[in-house]
Amino acid sequence: xxxxxxxxxxxxxxxxxxxxxxxxxxxxxxxxxxxxxxxxxxxxxxxxxxxxxxxxxxxxxxxxxxxxxxxxxxxxxxxxxxxxxxxxxxxxxxxxxxxxxxxxxxxxxxxxxxx
Numbered sequence: 674x675x676x677x678x679x680x681x682x683x684x685x686x687x688x689x690x691x692x693x694x695x696x697x698x699x700x701x702x703x704x705x706x707x708x709x710x711x712x713x714x715x716x717x718x719x720x721x722x723x724x725x726x727x728x729x730x731x732x733x734x735x736x737x738x739x740x741x742x743x744x745x746x747x748x749x750x751x752x753x754x755x756x757x758x759x760x761x762x763x764x765x766x767x768x769x770x771x772x773x774x775x776x777x778x779x780x781x782x783x784x785x786x787x788x
């Protein structure tokens with residue numbers, strides 16, 4: 674069974690930075706457009722950013738544009754999310770998956786931004 678394992682979350686003050694990682698145990702990772710999603714307490718999961726198979730085309734939600742950057746390393750089956758200028762409203766559990774979603778969700782990694 675394919676596993677997605679997110680890491681890198683934590684508690685950070687507003688204005689700080691974090692780098693999230695997500696490792697996939699599937700060899701077809703490199704063939705998939707990948708994305709980061711997040712789910713804040715009491716809210717639905719939302720799309721944060723996407724990246725194409727070779728890492729040349731990125732999209733991001735309006736709420737994070739200019740602050741978050743998605744990247745990938747196909748040799749490591751890993752996708753990253755660099756988060757800068759974090760705001761309290763970025764507090765959520767963060768997940769990776771293909772876009773559109775393809776695998777079962779991983780456990781996610783929790784990001785808490787204090788004001």
